Amino acid sequence: QVQLVESGGGLVQAGDSLRVSCAASGRAFSSLQMGWFRQAHGKEREFVATISRSGTNTDYADSVKGRFTVSRDNAKNMVYLQMDSLKPEDTAVYYCAAGVLYGMSTSRYNLWGQGTQVTVSS
Numbered sequence: 001q002v003q004l005v006e007s008g009g010g011l012v013q014a015g016d017s018l019r020v021s022c023a024a025s026g027r028a029f030s031s032l033q034m035g036w037f038r039q040a041h042g043k044e045r046e047f048v049a050t051i052s053r054s055g056t057n058t059d060y061a062d063s064v065k066g067r068f069t070v071s072r073d074n075a076k077n078m079v080y081l082q083m084d085s086l087k088p089e090d091t092a093v094y095y096c097a098a099g100v101l102y103g104m105s106t107s108r109y110n111l112w113g114q115g116t117q118v119t120v121s122s
Contacts, residue, residue, distance in 0.1 A: 002026030002111055004096045009116030016086050020116055022079045022096030030074040033099045035109055036081045038092035038118075045095070047104045049081060059104060064090075086120045093117050 008020040022034070031053055039045040049060045049070040058070050067086075072079040079096060094116050097109035 002028060002032070002098060004098060004111060004113035006094060006096050006113045006116040009094060009118045011119045011121065012086055014087055014120055014122050016120075017082070017084045018086060018118060019080055019082045020094050020118065022081075022113060024077040024079070024098065026077070029077040029098075031100075032111075033102050033108075034070075034072060034079045035097045035099070035104070036070060036079075037095045037097060037106065037109075038090075039095065039115075040092040043092075045106055047106075048094070050102070050104055051079065052102065083118070086118075088120050088122045091118060091120050 003025040005023045012018050035050040036048040037045050038048050047061050048064055049068055051058045051070045051072050055072045067084050069082040096113040098111040099109040101108055
């Protein structure tokens with residue numbers, strides 16, 4: 001079975017950069033569509049970014065487009081989310097997710113990590 005573990009979260013100031021990572025334990029990682037979601041305190045989980053199994057196609061939420069970059073390294077079973085020009089409204093728990101089919105909604109993803117906290121101060 002594939003297991004996802006996020007890391008790299010922390011406390012930063014507005015305008016700073018941070019990269020969160022997601023490590024997958026399974027051999028079938030390269031066959032999976034990967035996505036990043038986030039959930040702020042008291043709010044619903046929302047889509048952030050997704051990347052195709054080959055890594056050639058990506059998509060982003062409008063709120064992060066131009067600031068965040070998703071990438072993956074299938075040889076290392078890793079997916080990354082580079083976050084630049086961070087804003088206080090980016091504060092949330094960031095979750096890595098995996099699914100078989102392409103999608104930007106939570107329902108398309110079957111496997112989730114535990115999340116990593118990102119806090120952006122003003």
